[in-house]
Amino acid sequence: MPPRRALCFAVLLAATACMRPALQPVPTDRPIIIAHRGASGHRPEHTVAAYTLAVEMGADFIEPDLVSTKDGVLVARHENEIGGTTDVASKFPERRTRKVVDGDTMTGWFTEDFTLAELRMLRARERLSFRSHAYDGQFPIPTFDEVLALADSLGRARGRVVGVYPETKHPSYHRAIGLPLEPALLASLRARGLDRRDAPVYIQSFEDGNLRALRGQTRVRLVYLVSERALTPARLRDIATFADGVGVNQRLVVAPDSAAVPSRVIRDAHDAGLKVHVWTLRSEPVFLAARYGGDPVAEVREMVRLGVDGIFGDFPDVVARGLDLAPTRR
Numbered sequence: 001m002p003p004r005r006a007l008c009f010a011v012l013l014a015a016t017a018c019m020r021p022a023l024q025p026v027p028t029d030r031p032i033i034i035a036h037r038g039a040s041g042h043r044p045e046h047t048v049a050a051y052t053l054a055v056e057m058g059a060d061f062i063e064p065d066l067v068s069t070k071d072g073v074l075v076a077r078h079e080n081e082i083g084g085t086t087d088v089a090s091k092f093p094e095r096r097t098r099k100v101v102d103g104d105t106m107t108g109w110f111t112e113d114f115t116l117a118e119l120r121m122l123r124a125r126e127r128l129s130f131r132s133h134a135y136d137g138q139f140p141i142p143t144f145d146e147v148l149a150l151a152d153s154l155g156r157a158r159g160r161v162v163g164v165y166p167e168t169k170h171p172s173y174h175r176a177i178g179l180p181l182e183p184a185l186l187a188s189l190r191a192r193g194l195d196r197r198d199a200p201v202y203i204q205s206f207e208d209g210n211l212r213a214l215r216g217q218t219r220v221r222l223v224y225l226v227s228e229r230a231l232t233p234a235r236l237r238d239i240a241t242f243a244d245g246v247g248v249n250q251r252l253v254v255a256p257d258s259a260a261v262p263s264r265v266i267r268d269a270h271d272a273g274l275k276v277h278v279w280t281l282r283s284e285p286v287f288l289a290a291r292y293g294g295d296p297v298a299e300v301r302e303m304v305r306l307g308v309d310g311i312f313g314d315f316p317d318v319v320a321r322g323l324d325l326a327p328t329r330r
């Protein structure tokens with residue numbers, strides 16, 4: 001771009017930014033509410049409806065899990081096999097196939113075998129039998145770019161920042177089949193000016209390999225997901241060399257039986273300079289530990305009391321209640 005035109009463009013951008021009202025930042029004086037796959041306890045996961053409801057319920061961040069299409073577009077699905085969360089079986093019965101993904105042999109329908117145009121034909125369905133199926137068949141699969149745009153518009157409509165907390169799903173597998181997730185992820189963030197340290201974004205992964213590589217490519221905050229029991233102080237110090245936080249299974253924070261005492265993982269992680277975001281709080285009896293006596297808000301309150309910095313929940317309304325958020329904040 002010629003220098004004069006570049007200068008005009010920069011001035012125009014700055015003027016546009018000045019005209020926009022400042023948004024209330026994501027709070028730092030309480031744990032953040034991370035809407036796990038959107039408000040997935042209420043709507044089919046990873047849909048615009050689920051993300052929108054989550055923000056209406058007070059979520060600070062919406063969480064898209066990311067996989068790739070055949071043509072390299074990032075879409076929001078919990079796994080690349082989509083037989084359980086879409087109507088793909090009825091629309092593309094002939095595409096059913098068998099694959100080995102991260103060592104697991106799976107039979108079904110895989111996003112990497114479909115172009116985005118084909119995936120656009122599908123509609124989401126609820127994966128769990130005991131949750132509402134009233135919304136099955138209504139909502140398409142969103143792309144990551146659409147999730148970013150949605151978070152931006154939902155936040156502006158409410159005068160507050162709504163963050164995005166993407167997870168790279170099966171990153172080594174995607175790289176091995178020639179559809180690496182990370183370049184597309186970073187390109188999308190850069191296109192929206194979100195590749196910066198103070199962006200309302202966390203990138204998460206269960207693999208440390210891609211996080212270590214990402215550490216050299218972006219300043220966005222990174223979170224390493226762990227369900228392992230051996231989270232020693234030394235291990236946490238190593239994680240702190242490439243990540244800004246750990247996403248830990250709540251059973252590592254406090255054991256499920258009522259006699260259990262909280263683990264040291266939060267204190268040790270904080271000592272290593274890491275944030276602690278706990279996953280995944282869910283309200284139904286099949287998920288909720290007996291120690292909470294059937295009250296999911298009690299679980300939220302316990303996590304807050306123990307000092308977590310963020311909470312992934314399928315029910316952002318329940319997490320907001322546990323944090324005593326004023327309805328006006330939502």
Ligand code: G3P
Pocket residue numbers: 036065078167204225247279280312
């Ligand atoms: O991303 C945090 C937590 O959601 C990890 O579990 O399997 O629901 O993505 P998963």
Ligand code: CA
Pocket residue numbers: 063065167
């Ligand atoms: Ca996730």
